[in-house]
Amino acid sequence: MAERVAAQPELYSISSEHPALNGRRCVACGYVFFPPQSYGCESCGALPDQIEPAQLAGSGVLNSFATVHLHQGKGIEAPFTVGVIVLDDGPAVRSVLTARTDEGLRNGDRMHSVLTTCGTNEEGNEVVELRFTKTEATR
Amino acid sequence: MKKTLREMRPVYVVGIGLHRYQRMSETSYVTLGLTAVREALKDANLEWRSVDSAYTGTALIGMAASRPMLRHLGATGIPMAQVENASASGSTAFRQACLDVASGIADVSLAVGVDKPGPVSSGPAKSNIRDLVGARAVPFTHFALLTNQYMNRYGVRIEDVAAVAVKNNRNGANNPYAQRQKAVTLDEVLAGPQISGALTRLQCCPVGEGAAAVIVASADAIDELGINRSRAVRVIASVTQTERVYRGAANFDAELTRATVAQAYKEAAITPADLDVVEVHDAFTIEELLYAEMLGLCKEGEGAAMVTSGATDIGGRCALSASGGLLAMGHPIGPTGAGQIAEITRQLRGEAGARQQPNARTGLAHMVGVGAVCVVHVLQNDN
Ligand SMILES: [Zn+2]
Numbered sequence: 015m016a017e018r019v020a021a022q023p024e025l026y027s028i029s030s031e032h033p034a035l036n037g038r039r040c041v042a043c044g045y046v047f048f049p050p051q052s053y054g055c056e057s058c059g060a061l062p063d064q065i066e067p068a069q070l071a072g073s074g075v076l077n078s079f080a081t082v083h084l085h086q087g088k089g090i091e092a093p094f095t096v097g098v099i100v101l102d103d104g105p106a107v108r109s110v111l112t113a114r115t116d117e118g119l120r121n122g123d124r125m126h127s128v129l130t131t132c133g134t135n136e137e138g139n140e141v142v143e144l145r146f147t148k149t150e151a152t153r
Numbered sequence: 154m155k156k157t158l159r160e161m162r163p164v165y166v167v168g169i170g171l172h173r174y175q176r177m178s179e180t181s182y183v184t185l186g187l188t189a190v191r192e193a194l195k196d197a198n199l200e201w202r203s204v205d206s207a208y209t210g211t212a213l214i215g216m217a218a219s220r221p222m223l224r225h226l227g228a229t230g231i232p233m234a235q236v237e238n239a240s241a242s243g244s245t246a247f248r249q250a251c252l253d254v255a256s257g258i259a260d261v262s263l264a265v266g267v268d269k270p271g272p273v274s275s276g277p278a279k280s281n282i283r284d285l286v287g288a289r290a291v292p293f294t295h296f297a298l299l300t301n302q303y304m305n306r307y308g309v310r311i312e313d314v315a316a317v318a319v320k321n322n323r324n325g326a327n328n329p330y331a332q333r334q335k336a337v338t339l340d341e342v343l344a345g346p347q348i349s350g351a352l353t354r355l356q357c358c359p360v361g362e363g364a365a366a367v368i369v370a371s372a373d374a375i376d377e378l379g380i381n382r383s384r385a386v387r388v389i390a391s392v393t394q395t396e397r398v399y400r401g402a403a404n405f406d407a408e409l410t411r412a413t414v415a416q417a418y419k420e421a422a423i424t425p426a427d428l429d430v431v432e433v434h435d436a437f438t439i440e441e442l443l444y445a446e447m448l449g450l451c452k453e454g455e456g457a458a459m460v461t462s463g464a465t466d467i468g469g470r471c472a473l474s475a476s477g478g479l480l481a482m483g484h485p486i487g488p489t490g491a492g493q494i495a496e497i498t499r500q501l502r503g504e505a506g507a508r509q510q511p512n513a514r515t516g517l518a519h520m521v522g523v524g525a526v527c528v529v530h531v532l533q534n535d536n
Contacts, residue, residue, distance in 0.1 A: 022285070024283065025284075056398055078305065079298070079301055080297035080300070080351075081349070082294050082350075083347040083349060084346065085291070087289070087291075096294055097298075098298055098302070100401050100402050105401075108290055109286060110285070121305040
């Protein structure tokens with residue numbers, strides 16, 4: 015049986031259907047950030063050895079969104095919708111949303127991460143990508 | 154001890170020249186640049202041999218662009234260098250020319266911005282830090298997201314945001330150097346094609362080719378070289394800052410602009426009420442509103458209402474993007490910041506013809522660039 019692989023394994027793991035994001039935390043000043051890097055802390059200048067992994071829960075609030083109607087990039091098929099999600103764990107991230115258009119989306123919607131199949135690689139494995147989707151109210 | 158530009162030797166803009174901004178053509182960057190520099194020399198009534206140093210603002214031409222262009226004015230052996238600072242390349246080249254004169258290293262210095270569309274070799278892309286969206290979020294989507302954020306936060310309609318494009322294209326129609334020289338209606342702006350989010354084509358600036366040149370000189374040089382003092386415009390602040398860490402979904406271009414402008418106002422000893430003409434980095438309609446608010450021309454959230462009220466039209470309280478701005482005049486990258494200085498100088502001289510803001514005395518030029526950087530200059534006619 016073919017395996018599932020992450021399109022960007024450095025940014026998230028696919029062990030859960032609602033993946034956390036691989037953020038980083040500066041031990042020296044407490045700054046939490048995404049995307050991850052280990053060059054040094056942007057907030058206080060601490061050295062790489064002061065930067066530790068920080069799992070950021072894949073949930074947050076939709077700050078803003080835009081449906082891209084026109085895109086000239088190779089292999090990028092418009093329309094698709096990009097959102098800015100302020101994670102419950104602090105940082106704001108930009109992500110592709112599962113909905114192709116912005117129909118039904120509102121600023122302030124609760125959002126969570128999901129895995130979306132985006133193709134197969136040369137080994138025949140299913141490549142999945144982290145996207146965000148609207149969390150439907152469950153009362 | 155540190156000094157501001159104003160505490161150093163006075164610097165004056167004495168010559169301006171442009172090659173029209175236009176769609177990419179077969180014209181060499183050398184021809185584009187020389188056209189602008191020769192016009193600036195003529196405007197200042199200066200010989201090339203009087204120029205002591207030269208900076209070329211360019212982001213796309215590539216290595217060693219200056220001398221292959223400027224040698225055709227006569228190889229005088231002066232110091233030359235390229236200045237790359239993304240969209241703010243021309244602004245930063247102008248700053249370097251100002252600093253040469255202010256310090257006394259040069260009496261006369263040239264800043265020329267020149268570019269042609271081409272492949273971009275980008276520092277951020279080479280930093281190997283990948284995010285979730287990658288190439289799927291290009292600049293127009295970055296600003297489409299900010300447009301959505303702004304409209305939601307302040308309850309503003311897209312018609313109000315798009316009004317910026319109507320004003321700026323009306324101004325551009327009177328600017329012979331503008332890439333877009335045609336007035337448009339709000340319906341035409343909104344008609345599309347739709348690019349990203351609520352942004353339509355006419356709410357995004359055209360990126361073509363062109364050149365803009367500015368010559369700055371000291372008071373000594375003005376006297377000794379017989380430059381017309383009454384047409385010289387003083388540079389009273391040159392300030393640049395870079396992005397810091399902002400929390401959550403803060404808009405970094407706006408926050409960076411807020412901080413840079415505050416420093417420029419302090420150094421120039423002016424308030425927003427003193428500004429008669431302002432050119433900002435209006436690559437997208439939303440940006441003019443955000444930066445007008447950060448400049449303190451109105452309260453936050455009131456930018457769209459200010460634009461539709463006519464207060465920022467030519468003849469209004471403060472003419473915003475009288476040149477047509479990036480939206481109509483165009484954004485050929487390297488020239489853009491230098492072109493803003495040319496427009497403000499023309500306005501403060503009272504030589505802007507159909508685009509003239511009455512009694513313009515003080516002007517401000519603002520650019521941001523990928524990285525992110527922000528460059529602000531304040532000019533004043535102290536005659
Ligand atoms: Zn830190």
